[in-house]
Amino acid sequence: MDWIYLDHNATTPPAPEVVREVVAVLRNSWAHPWSAHAAGRRAHRVLATARARVARLLGEAAPEEILFTAGGTAADGLALELALAWGQARGRRLVVASAIEHPAVRERLRALQRAGACAVRWLPVEPGGRVDLGAARAAIDEQVALVSVMWANHETGVLQPVAELAALAHRAGALMHSDAVQAAGRVPLAGARQAGVDLLALSAHKLYGPQGVGALWVRGERLAELEAAAGGSELGQSSADVAGAAGLGVACELVRADLEGGVAARMAVLRDRLEARVFERIPGVARNGAAAPRLPNTASLRFEGTDGAELVRVLSELGVMASSGSACSSYRLEPSHVLVAMGLDARAARGALRLSLGRGTTEAEIDEAVARLATAVARVRKLGTGVRPR
Secondary structure (H helix, E strand, O other): OOOEEOEOOOOOOOOHHHHHHHHHHHHHOOOOOOOOOHHHHHHHHHHHHHHHHHHHHOOOOOHHHEEEEOOHHHHHHHHHHHHHHHHHOOOOOEEEEEOOOOHHHHHHHHHHHHOOOOEEEEEOEOOOOOEOHHHHHHHOOOOEEEEEOOOEOOOOOEEOOHHHHHHHHHHOOOEEEEEOOOOEOOEOOOOHHHHOOOEEEEEHHHOOOOOOOEEEEEOHHHHHHHHHHOOOOOHHHOOOOHHHHHHHHHHHHHHHHHHHOOHHHHHHHHHHHHHHHHHHHOOOEEEOOOOOOEOOOEEEEEEOOEOHHHHHHHHHHOOEEOEOOOHHHOOOOOOOHHHHHOOOOHHHHOOEEEEEOOOOOOHHHHHHHHHHHHHHHHHHHHHOOOEOOO
16 A cells, blocks of 8 residues: 555645646636736636636635635735734724634734734633633624634644634624635535635645635625725735636535535544544544544544654654644644643643545545554654653
């Protein structure tokens, strides 16, 4: 058996249909999409088709509400920029965000706070990994411009109470932003409008699309306000990576069909099988976020007497691709801020392993991965360099 890839929360392999679409656009529709000539109009039609496809993934979204970006991080950054400009015009400069946000939001907000562009109130999470709604009620008031909480956590897969937080935000007159990068294609996002989300970020390479492209959905009722806050520019009229956007559009169609066809339910069965086999074969295992609703593809585990980074290295030698946390921070020495926020001490947080499944993961791969994982854990424990989870 070749590599067993269980790191889909870091990135997904581009689907063959996506690759074909990207190549076709690069060959035939490479002109600037806002040029007035025939070649430009052809590229513009490609963008329009891609917008419609992304919008369909979000259910009631309209194509004109989709803004293409250079990735999920750029989509989150644009959301923060627009929301803060909107808030400044209304005398609001506070942002409320969860302590477990992805670095795309967390680090950007910390930088903005250091620069004096905003103040941030960080929401704690419960031990299970969900935002503490009691703390949210206390933190969200009429000074807040934006509430920013992810749809699903990138490390634990824990789903967040987005609708409840959006209701609190709107009651205070604030905007609601959600980073849905990990959720897209794994749980339905068609209820984003009903949930009260105003700004929602997507990333193509998390749902079998190309790297370097993402999208920001802006609720239509907010578009005019946000365009005014952005200086009157038409937000959807900027240049775009036409081929990348086309690839994202095809990817959205594929994962929408997956959701309708029960792929998420199949992944949940495989995820549960993986966890059950791990607990059967390997002693001293704990599960992060076990009591909370989670993404169907994500298992976050920690193993007594191991170090997550070392475990990832040994697993790689054995042909299993996994992660000790967010790919964006996997080379840092700091423990996972997500697990620390959930109440784990630093040593325990360093001992975590994230296994994330994809649409092509098979039962045979799961069983073989667990066998190799048991070998890896035994090897790392024998080295005596591990940690004990709390």
